[in-house]
Amino acid sequence: xxxxxxxxxxxxxxxxxxxxxxxxxxxxxxxxxxxxxxxxxxxxxxxxxxxxxxxxxxxxxxxxxxxxxxxxxxxxxxxxxxxxxxxxxxxxxxxxxxxxxxxxxxxxxxxxxxxxxxxxxxxxxxxxxxxxxxxxxxxxxxxxxxxxxxxxxxxxxxxxxxxxxxxxxxxxxxxxxxxxxxxxxxxxxxxxxxxxxxxxxxxxxxxxxxxxxxxxxxxxxxxxxxxxxxxxxxxxxxxxxxxxxxxxxxxxxxxxxxxxxxxxxxxxxxxxxxxxxxxxxxxxxxxxxxxxxxxxxxxxxxxxxxxxxxxxxxxxxxxxxxxxxxxxxxxxxxxxxxxxxxxxxxxxxxxxxxxxxxxxxxxxxxxxxxx
Amino acid sequence: xxxxxxxxxxxxxxxxxxxxxxxxxxxxxxxxxxxxxxxxxxxxxxxxxxxxxxxxxxxxxxxxxxxxxxxxxxxxxxxxxxxxxxxxxxxxxxxxxxxxxxxxxxxxxxxxxxxxxxxxxxxxxxxxxxxxxxxxxxxxxxxxxxxxxxxxxxxxxxxxxxxxxxxxxxxxxxxxxxxxxxxxxxxxxxxxxxxxxxxxxxxxxxxxxxxxxxxxxxxxxxxxxxxxxxxxxxxxxxxxxxxxxxxxxxxxxxxxxxxxxxxxxxxxxxxxxxxxxxxxxxxxxxxxxxxxxxxxxxxxxxxxxxxxxxxxxxxxxxxxxxxxxxxxxxxxxxxxxxxxxxxxxxxxxxxxxxxxxxxxxxxxxxxxxxx
Numbered sequence: 001x002x003x004x005x006x007x008x009x010x011x012x013x014x015x016x017x018x019x020x021x022x023x024x025x026x027x028x029x030x031x032x033x034x035x036x037x038x039x040x041x042x043x044x045x046x047x048x049x050x051x052x053x054x055x056x057x058x059x060x061x062x063x064x065x066x067x068x069x070x071x072x073x074x075x076x077x078x079x080x081x082x083x084x085x086x087x088x089x090x091x092x093x094x095x096x097x098x099x100x101x102x103x104x105x106x107x108x109x110x111x112x113x114x115x116x117x118x119x120x121x122x123x124x125x126x127x128x129x130x131x132x133x134x135x136x137x138x139x140x141x142x143x144x145x146x147x148x149x150x151x152x153x154x155x156x157x158x159x160x161x162x163x164x165x166x167x168x169x170x171x172x173x174x175x176x177x178x179x180x181x182x183x184x185x186x187x188x189x190x191x192x193x194x195x196x197x198x199x200x201x202x203x204x205x206x207x208x209x210x211x212x213x214x215x216x217x218x219x220x221x222x223x224x225x226x227x228x229x230x231x232x233x234x235x236x237x238x239x240x241x242x243x244x245x246x247x248x249x250x251x252x253x254x255x256x257x258x259x260x261x262x263x264x265x266x267x268x269x270x271x272x273x274x275x276x277x278x279x280x281x282x283x284x285x286x287x288x289x290x291x292x293x294x295x296x297x298x299x300x301x302x303x304x305x306x307x308x309x310x311x312x313x314x315x316x317x318x319x320x321x322x323x324x325x326x327x328x329x330x331x332x333x334x335x336x337x338x339x340x341x342x343x344x345x346x347x348x349x350x351x352x353x354x355x356x357x358x359x360x361x362x363x364x365x366x367x368x369x370x371x
Numbered sequence: 372x373x374x375x376x377x378x379x380x381x382x383x384x385x386x387x388x389x390x391x392x393x394x395x396x397x398x399x400x401x402x403x404x405x406x407x408x409x410x411x412x413x414x415x416x417x418x419x420x421x422x423x424x425x426x427x428x429x430x431x432x433x434x435x436x437x438x439x440x441x442x443x444x445x446x447x448x449x450x451x452x453x454x455x456x457x458x459x460x461x462x463x464x465x466x467x468x469x470x471x472x473x474x475x476x477x478x479x480x481x482x483x484x485x486x487x488x489x490x491x492x493x494x495x496x497x498x499x500x501x502x503x504x505x506x507x508x509x510x511x512x513x514x515x516x517x518x519x520x521x522x523x524x525x526x527x528x529x530x531x532x533x534x535x536x537x538x539x540x541x542x543x544x545x546x547x548x549x550x551x552x553x554x555x556x557x558x559x560x561x562x563x564x565x566x567x568x569x570x571x572x573x574x575x576x577x578x579x580x581x582x583x584x585x586x587x588x589x590x591x592x593x594x595x596x597x598x599x600x601x602x603x604x605x606x607x608x609x610x611x612x613x614x615x616x617x618x619x620x621x622x623x624x625x626x627x628x629x630x631x632x633x634x635x636x637x638x639x640x641x642x643x644x645x646x647x648x649x650x651x652x653x654x655x656x657x658x659x660x661x662x663x664x665x666x667x668x669x670x671x672x673x674x675x676x677x678x679x680x681x682x683x684x685x686x687x688x689x690x691x692x693x694x695x696x697x698x699x700x701x702x703x704x705x706x707x708x709x710x711x712x713x714x715x716x717x718x719x720x721x722x723x724x725x726x727x728x729x730x731x732x733x734x735x736x737x738x739x740x741x742x
Contacts, residue, residue, distance in 0.1 A: 228548035
């Protein structure tokens with residue numbers, strides 16, 4: 001896709017853990033007794049404090065921004081140049097260092113498991129603001145992210161207007177009914193796994209098969225029909241399954257050989273299980289579902305009118321989880337509320353995942369806004 | 372939707388079972404030792420034999436056409452008038468009277484279960500042709516159907532050109548990669564259910580929860596995002612769940628209260644389990660997956676050029692399981708092959724299910740072609 005030099009991965013200059021030091025009350029009514037935020041910093045804040053970029057991660061990401069968005073940091077990439085301080089913060093509910101369902105609840109001395117409370121995007125940004133304060137960061141030059149990361153960027157600008165100079169939110173909006181339905185089915189898959197054990201599984205005995213299945217469905221929502229058709233069409237599975245076989249090697253006439261797309265989805269599911277936790281998946285899809293920046297305000301307009309930052313919203317043309325038209329509607333609502341909001345569309349067949357799959361095109365769109 | 376008088380359901384004048392009387396060899400290599408086709412007839416063939424309409428059913432339908440497509444038979448409906456003979460034939464693999472996975476395999480004396488072989492649309496129409504011959508029906512005025520029913524209509528016209536005068540195929544084309552992937556995940560859900568028992572469950576102990584879940588995912592593919600948004604948006608479940616609750620009534624912080632769309636999907640799944648069999652679901656989704664009228668011919672053009680019938684293909688504007696553009700491409704391929712093929716689009720937000728949800732609009736489109 002790119003003619004620029006090969007990517008150079010960057011490691012954080014610092015990784016650390018932060019705790020507000022007291023119980024954190026959540027919007028939905030739960031409490032995290034002593035939550036930890038794991039964060040990573042690339043570079044350092046300058047004396048003027050005007051070089052900090054907070055990159056918020058998506059569902060399966062981590063604080064190590066350069067691990068999952070390497071092209072932003074490579075030579076020729078968006079944020080290659082020195083002088084920036086980039087910070088990533090793992091979101092609570094995840095399994096990459098911050099407090100999540102697998103963490104021990106200080107109140108019970110046991111892992112939260114199924115008792116991990118609902119953490120909203122609003123809760124997350126309130127914790128992030130505490131961390132930024134602790135780090136003496138009083139102003140973010142940019143907060144950017146895609147998907148759940150884009151939700152955080154928007155919510156931070158609504159809740160803490162004085163903290164945010166610019167927002168880039170990519171492929172993010174309150175989920176529509178189809179997205180809510182598909183997330184619900186993914187959670188149900190996991191919950192129906194006997195190995196889930198009502199959420200009380202041992203760390204090394206998680207409900208692998210159903211988590212893989214849930215991820216495979218999610219992958220369908222992250223990609224597009226056009227991309228799948230281009231990649232797989234109706235080809236048989238590349239490992240040799242024959243979809244037209246009556247009794248395949250496992251002797252099951254009802255299941256049969258796979259098409260190529262099925263093999264791909266199975267593979268994606270298996271890969272995910274190796275690096276993610278089922279309860280964290282349940283927690284973060286609920287976080288995604290409940291995102292609504294207008295919630296708690298009289299109206300969306302009232303919420304948006306709080307924003308002082310300049311905002312760029314990027315929709316992805318082939319995204320059907322967060323359809324481009326819904327991102328456009330969000331942008332229109334912001335403009336109506338008086339926000340300095342620009343709207344762009346990333347034209348790509350990659351679906352929601354275009355923010356990862358098309359980093360050069362994404363950088364081309366947002367560079368003029370950032371630099 | 373309609374101002375016509377209320378629908379009058381029609382019961383079949385005759386229901387019966389047909390067996391070719393010998394083993395039936397299937398394209399994928401399996402054999403059905405003594406298959407049965409269950410069929411229903413409304414009216415009788417006339418002396419000239421020019422009044423027979425074969426209505427092919429979709430995945431969860433039955434031979435009783437008027438049960439699932441009542442508006443075609445009601446006053447003011449498409450086929451209200453006397454003089455027609457309408458025939459419906461339950462497809463093998465199903466659980467409505469024809470041989471399926473729950474039937475006893477004469478060779479083993481036990482239910483086929485997971486050993487039920489792959490039955491293709493080509494196999495199905497070859498069996499149907501034997502039944503029609505037995506009934507002394509040598510010519511079909513019309514064969515029509517939607518989804519898997521539309522596949523049968525097309526395949527019959529390719530395989531038995533002399534048998535078919537007119538074809539109406541609605542929302543049918545070879546599945547694309549996204550559709551194949553989503554069907555695969557539905558099968559995997561069922562197979563992963565311990566209650567599936569490798570396909571050897573007792574008739575009254577089928578894998579209810581995972582079949583319901585598979586159906587719920589299928590319902591997502593049968594509807595459209597617009598329809599869901601119009602009906603459910605981000606409303607909480609109407610039975611009282613609160614999606615923003617941290618610890619809902621079942622005490623599971625990770626699962627939480629449902630949105631309205633989730634309650635709807637759960638309900639649809641539960642309703643389906645009461646009337647369908649898990650192994651039949653596996654069998655028929657494989658039948659759907661493997662539909663390809665060009666298979667076995669040198670090219671799609673070679674296959675289509677066999678068709679003597681006049682054909683009408685109807686795409687549904689909001690169908691994302693069988694996208695309208697793919698139906699249009701199929702129509703273009705037919706025209707190229709010299710088929711007298713018309714193409715129409717049913718404009719509806721109901722998605723694939725529009726063939727059931729918008730019968731009046733559908734009738735308006737196809738009436739001029741049929742009568």
